[in-house]
Amino acid sequence: MKNITFAMAFVLSLFLLTPIKAIKAENRNTSYLLNEFSTENKIKRDSVFYVTVTGFDTFFRKYPKFKKYRSITENLYTARNYSTIWYDDRSIDELGHLLYAKFQSMQNEFGLKSKIPYKEEIDQIFNETAAQKPSKMNAEILLTCMYIYYADKVYDGLDEKKVKELGWYLPKKEISYEKILDSLLVQPNLLNENNNVLFSQYYKLEEALKKYKAIEKKKDWQPIHTDSIYKDYKPFDSATTLAQVRHRLYILGDLKEDSKKNLYDEEMMAGVLNYKKRNGLTLNYKITPEHIRLLNTPIEKLIETIMINMERCRWIPPTLEKQEQYVMINIPSFKLSYIKDGKRELESNVFVGTRMNETVIFSGNIDRIVFSPYWYIPKSIIENELKFKASQDPEYLEKQNIEVKKGIYRQKPGPDNSLGLVKFLFPNPNDIYMHDTPKKSLFALESRTFSHGCINVEKAKELAEKMLENDPKWSVEKVNEAMGGIEEVPYIMEKTVPIYIGYFTSWVSDNGEINFFSDIYDRDQRLYKLLYNEEEI
Numbered sequence: 001m002k003n004i005t006f007a008m009a010f011v012l013s014l015f016l017l018t019p020i021k022a023i024k025a026e027n028r029n030t031s032y033l034l035n036e037f038s039t040e041n042k043i044k045r046d047s048v049f050y051v052t053v054t055g056f057d058t059f060f061r062k063y064p065k066f067k068k069y070r071s072i073t074e075n076l077y078t079a080r081n082y083s084t085i086w087y088d089d090r091s092i093d094e095l096g097h098l099l100y101a102k103f104q105s106m107q108n109e110f111g112l113k114s115k116i117p118y119k120e121e122i123d124q125i126f127n128e129t130a131a132q133k134p135s136k137m138n139a140e141i142l143l144t145c146m147y148i149y150y151a152d153k154v155y156d157g158l159d160e161k162k163v164k165e166l167g168w169y170l171p172k173k174e175i176s177y178e179k180i181l182d183s184l185l186v187q188p189n190l191l192n193e194n195n196n197v198l199f200s201q202y203y204k205l206e207e208a209l210k211k212y213k214a215i216e217k218k219k220d221w222q223p224i225h226t227d228s229i230y231k232d233y234k235p236f237d238s239a240t241t242l243a244q245v246r247h248r249l250y251i252l253g254d255l256k257e258d259s260k261k262n263l264y265d266e267e268m269m270a271g272v273l274n275y276k277k278r279n280g281l282t283l284n285y286k287i288t289p290e291h292i293r294l295l296n297t298p299i300e301k302l303i304e305t306i307m308i309n310m311e312r313c314r315w316i317p318p319t320l321e322k323q324e325q326y327v328m329i330n331i332p333s334f335k336l337s338y339i340k341d342g343k344r345e346l347e348s349n350v351f352v353g354t355r356m357n358e359t360v361i362f363s364g365n366i367d368r369i370v371f372s373p374y375w376y377i378p379k380s381i382i383e384n385e386l387k388f389k390a391s392q393d394p395e396y397l398e399k400q401n402i403e404v405k406k407g408i409y410r411q412k413p414g415p416d417n418s419l420g421l422v423k424f425l426f427p428n429p430n431d432i433y434m435h436d437t438p439k440k441s442l443f444a445l446e447s448r449t450f451s452h453g454c455i456n457v458e459k460a461k462e463l464a465e466k467m468l469e470n471d472p473k474w475s476v477e478k479v480n481e482a483m484g485g486i487e488e489v490p491y492i493m494e495k496t497v498p499i500y501i502g503y504f505t506s507w508v509s510d511n512g513e514i515n516f517f518s519d520i521y522d523r524d525q526r527l528y529k530l531l532y533n534e535e536e537i
Helices: 002-030 053-062 064-078 094-104 106-110 119-126 136-156 160-165 177-186 188-192 200-218 240-252 266-278 289-295 299-314 318-322 379-392 440-444 460-468 476-482 524-532
Strands: 325-330 335-340 343-353 361-371 402-405 408-411 422-425 449-451 455-457 489-502 506-508 514-516
Touching: 053 064, 053 136, 064 136, 064 177, 094 106, 094 119, 094 136, 094 177, 094 188, 106 136, 106 200, 119 136, 136 177, 136 299, 177 188, 200 299, 200 506, 200 514, 240 266, 240 289, 266 514, 299 506, 299 514, 299 524, 335 460, 343 440, 343 460, 361 460, 422 460, 449 455, 460 476
Parallel strands: 325 489, 343 449
Antiparallel strands: 325 335, 335 343, 343 455, 361 422, 361 489, 402 408, 506 514
16 A cells, blocks of 8 residues: 555656656746747637747747847746736737837827837737737737837936946946836836836926927927127116017916016016026026027927936936935036935035036045045146146245145145135045035136036035034034134044935926026037937847
């Protein structure tokens, strides 16, 4: 009896293990998981399709431009035992239709120009009257490739290599095609949300894009004409040009009504100030020829700028905003923000590197604050500037409070020190840091590209106080004492503060208003060419 039982168990174990071993062996050799009942390219079980090895091979021979998606596609089906993703009974399911609708609106809604290959075949899948349609197996995989293309363009953006070629060294987020798809299969309407996938600024720019496309559609963006290219307009002037400016401010939302008056009255003054604030301009009531030129920026160009910055937002991990505290600097707006517990605790003007010494786009961690710092002068400045000035004036170094020891040039602490009274260090290969400056008058200028690459902060003292306000070692009085400019006082922070130096030429503020900033390093056009002049995949 024991022998019979043992024999039966042995036979049963062979029966159970043989298919598993076969599947594992096949999986090792081809990286596919074959359904044990698959005998042809297309089969049904309870009205559900299963994709097979031969089905994949046939598809990618027929549609070779999708070969770059093959490994991702295989992984998606492997995770689902190769059952269909897009078919429910005999027809395409809700998610498939929603995805196709989103795909069709990629340009209007997401600022992307769709160049997906085999678009005609994809359209045929959803065309009830199409004479020829892809087979259901090919249609299934076509829709999966459309999903990958959509997720790639909308959620991920340009690949990391291209992003770095653009000089963008902030950490790029990574997406999981499988996790996103899992969520969408459970809740298809997430296609309209996905707030956990993208940086929140992306969605704000998306709303701005809708607004500006609506403005474009109305065809009410007429050029503003002036009597003279040299004429400035001031409050209570009267001119036909001012009526045109008023109308433009109304279209943009800076004025709630358009009285069509030629008079530069109080109502229009408020609109001018709001427009200037949104565009990082000096807040006064004067309307110069340069302001008219900015107001005459074609609406198509503004839309393009929004689209470009939506792409930049795709690269940023949404987890950035969930950090306890961080510093963010936007180079084109010449602004610094200190965020703590999700709130903007401080905003400060900054100035950044010149065109010859561009401030690098990257991130780091502020780990030290140095009060009353020495300025160790870089060799490039010594060779290109300092030695020449010293040769012209033998007392120049003494006048500038610069000492030389063992060939090292450094400026002593003090109110005239080029670093001001405090600097913030975050280790990086570019030797960039933030610091105070004695040249406070420069912050009043609209375009502030003056440094050799470092970031000069107008409210440097206030930033130090904010960062240290929960540190029992530092009171406001102690900060003031350390910034006395007599002796250098370094401090290694107990908790580092992340810093992100980015580049956004359009940005939606906390109050929902769209801001446009000058493309000071001419980066927008380079990105635009990469985005919209690409060949099909």
